[in-house]
Amino acid sequence: MNKLMLLIRYKLKMWSNIPLRRGKRRIPLSLYILILSGVFIGISVPLYLFTLDLFRNYSTIIFNGISLADLFVEISMIGIFVLVIVTDTPAIALNVFMSEDVDFLLSLPIKQSTIFISKNLETIIQGGFPALFVIPLLISYANATMMPWYRIIVMFLMYIIYFMIINSLSSMIALGVSKVASRSGTQRFMVFTSLIVYVLSILLMSTIGSLPNEKNLTEAFASYINTINLPFLPSTWFINAVNLRIDGILPLIITSAILVFVTYRISSSGILSGYSQMKSATKHVKRRNYNLKSPTQAFISKDLKLMRREPSILFLLIYPAIFPFFLLIGGLMRKGEGSIANALTGGILISIFISSMYTIIATASLISIEIKVGEFIKTLPVGNRTPLWSKAFVITGAFAIVMMITFFILSAFFGGLILSVITVLLSIPVLLILSFFGVYATVKWPNSIGGARRPLNTTGNFVSMGIGFLGAMIATSEGLYFSGNRILFSPVYEFLIFLVAPIVGEIIMAFVIFKLLSKIDWANPYEIENK
């Protein structure tokens, strides 16, 4: 127990030391807890208020002997089950079974089980955060259904047991993953899980929002009953347990006990069985074909590959593609006069806005990969600006292509092709300028330990958001002008404010950013940071 506490204490110390490595003051643990609590409360309170009315309405609708409120809790439980399995499994695989720091711990006189528990707890703290958001949902459910205090206690106890089942399953799957998948593949998958979670959450919210009255609700949920309320699902055991039914409490406790015991035994010893860092290296050297290009093309081709394989950049590229569709779903639901046309214009503009905002971060991510191998790049016979231009073109091109494809799909169904083409063409120069700002931001405000996922420090993120917003305003203003939606009465003012002013702004922004870029040594940001 002492050693377990020691391992946890030092892990916390390492986390709180992160700002020190960036040359800042150490953040006390209490402040971390305060920040996390703030985030939790900030999300939980609106969630509680939103679901309270929902549960009040749903608890009066009974179908096949079960209330819709209960069903909604079951759906949430299934959701959290999938979410935690999807996010926790790669995290446990990387943090427990594929971690280099476990190799060191195994060389110390510490029991394998202690190492397993400490690393698992560490992963739960990092990856199990989404599971906390069920808590306001459960409180709201308890309040809406006027649950007595002892049932509330049972409900939370059962939720802990339910979470232990999920965590045990995650550990078992992670052990299997560590034996068949590569470390880099698992890392890529882990970032993609965030996207899956994001899309699932948006879809769930859209589904809830698209059910406008109680009658529809009853009919819609009725079809779910046979599939969701199955006796062998842990979510069904959970809701039965909350209702103090023995066919819920017993299977939940027994399954959890068995799974925790088996996982603890197998996974603890599984740490020692190791993982292969290199799978199936070929026995014989294959006759390969090599594709050679010009130096500039080689950089562009390499940056394209790195961009395609960096999930955090792909993640940013997906936003401008999916948001217009969500707006259109809303427009289709409303079915009012002109609502689809407005939603289409809104969708196009929001896509440009998001692309402008994320171009900076995406370029910064790609630059941070290059900076990591900066010394190697400096030994190559290429000018300092070749890698920089290559990245700006790759990121600008990627966002422009994403927008084009999205807008073409939209215009195929709803028209507005000309508007789409004009807005994409108008936004390309802005995106290019912003991606150059991304290069500047990575050098000026680098986060030396953030990697490609968090390339900028806090100041950098704030400044980039501001500049991104400015760029987004410029691009969307131009788009708005050509959309034909008249906001001002005078066409002259309209022309000056929505076209001339943004173009002038664009030119000034380009001038300032190129001036700033000429003063920096983009390949040595961390040396600047360490001075």
Add this chain to the structure above:
Amino acid sequence: MTELVKVSNLKKNFGTFTAVKSINFSVKSGEIYGFLGPNGAGKTTTIRMLTGILTPTGGKIEICGLDLLTHPLEVKSQIGVVPDEPKLYENLTGQEFLEFVGSIFSMDKNEMKKRIEELCDAFEINFLEKFIGDYSHGMKQKLMLTSVLMRRPKVIFLDEATVGLDAKSAKILKMLLRKYADEGSSIFMTTHVLEIAEKMCDRIGIINAGEIIAEGTLSDLRNESGKQSLEDIFLQLTGSTDEEVREIIQNL
């Protein structure tokens, strides 16, 4: 023999700290030059300046007759650099990385393919289709060596290049470097393994606290110091004696 590397009054300051203090040396064609020194002596700073990674505070570097400061790209196209800890693109495969390097140096496709196959056979590289992020240190080192040796550069800089290599690969590398030197290349290498320097290097330079404190062939150094083994020579020149080391051991 022509001097492929010529360093005059090379100096590097980091703020008020002087890492390298006006050093002078040269490496001739066909020569393997060993650059030795204790930790923090200025070896890596020197090699970083020689390869264009770090700008010197003062002095001149000429490589293949070209001034590195005024002709950086021309110089870089003629040199190869193997760092002590290769930092490579983790999300590229080994093959993609070699294609990238080959493209940057505008290599002939067939020549490159032939050279890669030879080097893959020699270093037992059978993992080019895998992502670099999954490589061990030794694998990364082999890939880096392949990316340099496939070009047969005129000057090769190696910073602790044998670290992480298995015995056979290390032996092949040593023999290959000798062969390249015999064919006219210049090899500039740093190592902490004095045995390697003793066996491989034609001339040795020892740097301590940013200054070259001794330079010459092994026999020159032996004559100057009166010691036989390079280890004893090195310890004597860098301010440590056998007795001092023994005393430290006894007190531990």
